Amino acid sequence: MVSNVAVFASGGGSNFENLALRSRESGFDIKVLIVDSPDVFALKRAEKLNIPSIIIDRGAYSSKREFETAIREAVSGFNIDYIVLAGFMRILSAEFINAYKDRIINLHPSLLPSFKGRNGIEDAYNYGVKVTGVTVHYVDAGIDTGKIIEQSAVIIEEDDTLQSLEDKIHQAEYELYPEALKKVLDGRV
Missing domain, CATH: 3.40.50.170 (Formyl transferase, N-terminal domain)
Incomplete structure (x- = not known):
């Protein structure tokens, strides 16, 4: 269906x-x-x-x-x-x-619960972490606190700039979001 x-x-x-x-x-x-x-x-x-x-x-x-x-x-x-x-x-x-x-789903550009809010990519980059990523989660009344559906890690390389990291995050989003939605719709969450 x-x-x-x-x-x-x-x-x-x-x-x-x-x-x-x-x-x-x-x-x-x-x-x-x-x-x-x-x-x-x-x-x-x-x-x-x-x-x-x-x-x-x-x-x-x-x-x-x-x-x-x-x-x-x-x-x-x-x-x-x-x-x-x-x-x-x-x-x-x-x-x-x-x-x-349980019917609102969000995509966030970090590995929650780290780097919540509007600037997840920039916050992770500026903090200096070596791994960040993408999270798909249910929306609850908190900010980026809902139950996690799926995550995908993105490695931050030495030569990454903020722009190259944003590009990598977006590529990860394009793969993860449809897969996570399929998982929800198939009842596997």
């Missing part, structure tokens, strides 16, 4: 596009892309892939609750099984998360 997915993004959308290209083999169908700004490149990727997209511009709402209500209303018309965060740079409220309990 194919699961219906909504992808939330806030930026370029390279992980969204990768998921869309690998969705059939991973057992899901992306029904809609939700973005939080009209200026994100992910919208162009959705258009190219013929995937419906909806802009829920955070700046248009006076409160987080109103913003999240608009998202819930937008998603409600698509019979969504899972919400997949792909570079969505908003912290969702506990109320929103509880409405989709």
